[in-house]
Amino acid sequence: MAERDEQSGAAPGALPRRAIALLRRLARRLRPRSVRARATLGASAVVALALGVASFGLLGLLENNLTRNAQADAERQAVLTAGLAAEGRLDTVLTPDRGIDFLQVVDAHGRVLAASPNLRGRPALSAARPSEPGTVRGTWNGRPVREEHRQRVVQVTVATGSGLVTVYAGTSLREADAADEFIRASLIFAVPLLVLTVALVTWRVTGWALRPVEAIRAEVAEISDRDLHRRVPVPGSQDEIARLAATMNTTLDRLEASVIRQRQFIADASHELRSPITVLRTQLEVAQAHPDPDLWGELVNGALEDTVRLQDLASDLLLLARLDTAQTPPSAAVDLTEVVREVARARKGDRVAVDTEIAPGVTVRGSALWLARIVTNLLDNAQRHADRSVLLALRVDEAHGTAVLEVRDDGPGIPPADRERVFERFTRLDDARSRDQGGSGLGLAIARDIATHLGGSLTVQDSERGAHLVARLPLDAT
Template sequence: MAEAFAASGVAGGGSAASGAAGGGSAGGRAAGAATPTEAATPAQAARRGLRRLRPMTVRARATLGASAVVAIALAIASLSLLGLLDANLLHNAESDAEAQATAVAQLAQAGRLDPLLPPTHGADFLQVVNEQGQVLTASQNLTGRPPVVARHATVPGTVLSTMDISGLGQDHRQRVVQVTTETGGGLVSVYAGTSLRDADAADETTAAALAVGMPLLLLTVAWVTWWVTGRALRPVEAIRAEVAEISDRDLHRRVPVPQTHDEIARLAVTMNATLDRLESSGHRQRQFIADASHELRSPIAVLRTQLEVALAVPDPAARPELITGALEDTERLQQLAADLLLLARIDAAEPHATTLLDLTELVREAVRTRRGDRVPVDTELAEGITVAGSRLWLTRVVTNLLDNAQRFAEHSVRVLLRVDEAAGRAVLEVVDDGQGIPVADRERIFERFTRLDDARSRDHGGTGLGLAIARDLAQHHRGTLTAEAAAPDAPGARLVARLPLAGPAQG
């Protein structure tokens, strides 16, 4: 895809250049300036070529990577094996030759050297040379030959050295051991040589076996990796194919979950969970649109009726009442639109300014601004409770809870604020003395456009969104909002919001 994008960009650049060329002065500038393709350096061109050669599939990359690692490991192992084998064979040859040279050196010290040294096991030839470079004795295959080494030892004692000797009439290398010892006639050097025929043959055989076996093993590894990777990625392809076919109208479909209990199975489970959330979100959105349309239809119809009546009634004295009703319905429409907009912002997870707030003062101020409520509000607020959040949104939570309590209370509304030290949360309770909330409906009241007493809620101006907005805002602040049982001696509704505590409020 990167290459296609680059190609399209180049093609687009060419078109632009052509168009500019036909435009007078602009064309002159285009002709004088180098395009991105023309300005590309050789290194950039080489990188583009490597990107084209790079395998694009996971299967191909895994096969190539495994083959490369195995090839490097086999090369290192083969070189190490050849090196160890050659070193071991050389060591054995040198040990045998050294033993023979030492034995002949002991004979030289004792003055019992034979004119012709017999061949022995472990040495293909023997030669004894004094410090003047004269050959004292040798094996039959070196009879009449000069010293095998032109430079002779000058230090008394025993000296060991190894060297390659050629030109002795053999097809293979010779490993020569030199032992220098002190005799009655001066320094004497004994040279014992052994053929490396067996070592060379073993090296050649091993190298040939590795030359045949390594490519076969490498091909086997590549084929096994390709096959295993293909089987491992088969569920991924099935997941991809299924997701590719799922449209916004097929969110009920799910990807297959393999019975392997591995990362791919967990990926499928996660994908299905995501599809569950998408389906739920889609259903919620469609339901929200349907409910919003239903809720908007009634006030719009009432508003239109009132306006038509105002136009049809010839009596000017009746018009103020009709216009007042129309204004009330307009206000209700405005409030409903504002609530819908706020819910849309919450659903979109729009960021909001977060600061440290004195929740006690925020609740006290929200209650103070409602002095004209139908039912008086009693407060019992703990001091110095600090939370982190948006002042506007947390004020909206308190206001919506008070609106709900005022809508259904008979004689009193109580607001309590305390700290739950064990949970590290601030607890806000709004309690009214109304009819209360049945246990079966304590979760349903937080659904959007839900009214337990629809007619009464409409009469009091409720839209069915207040508690839904309050819960969403509480959750947006990592808190909760629930309907809980009231005290036995205090019947009515009890709504409890819990918010995480923060540090001291900033002034």
């Protein structure tokens, strides 16, 4: 068994792990969660770090400058005194220049040869005896000369007729010490005050800047599927938040339009499904109420027609639902020429003949089933309204890199005001409202949706007579 702690009974190492886990939980709880708090904390930390670095830099620069000036004065006095000692013109009592705190001259045996008045009768300041001429610079803490402040001391050793002589010249660093104390005392109060000011200003500014975001959030939180007409407020600042609000309103516009379209689609689909179901039910009720074998053939044929119509309508609705899911469209290389020929070949013997002008070798990317559906729906629409002829043409537009599929008929045509409305779902123009002739009103809508999903377009073009529909699809670049 693992050894246990005598007091807690915990296994060795368990307490440190618990402490670390506790600290992590505490750090997660203390971590600011709002953008405003994080911005304030970040700005305060940056300012505090910058002020700390600047303070240390300022103190170091001031210290070096004052120390360098004091050292220059001491070195100049020490060199001058050493020169006098070398020439044998040294007095026992030395008069320091202005700014010099003390002077002392010591021989190689430690005897004091000369000193400034404040060091008279004092032994040598240092027990070290240089063995060769040279200059040593250093800072003393003031004890050797009984000073409260630090001393910058320059020690110059020269050779004389009686041996080596060392000159000690020192200047007080009281100005540097006083400046350091003053700056430290000032920074102790100034830095926290400045950091606090920055934190307060950042908190207020970020709060003011984020107020429109909170208004946008509150408005979006209240918008439900029942009031998609509402829009978020757009601030007049013309900044990123204003652009965000404008984008949000544009998204709400699209969402509202999509919901309206979906609701209208459901209503129209329900209406379209209700009519054949009602007729089918009526036929079945008649067949049940009048079990006359002579009437069953007509009733069964009518019921079969309505069933086929229901099946076609259900297939169209299913295809539209798949197109509305915005799934990735198929992108296989398809021989559009062969697809168009197959659809046209199946139209032989129809009430209205289909003439063809099909260019060879036209290849696009997509699905053969989808492309055949475009051609079929366009031909269904044209044959439904044509008098005697329908033209199906396929060509290549090299300038735009598209395959152009055209369907013309010699019917009444489409008025300019209705050239976009014919692509709306369940739309029937006035001359095509008969359900025996007009279809479900989904054919052109499905054809345009497929063309759009494949990166193309479907439009109504000007024509001298009849309708002229043109579908453009990108050519296969491979």
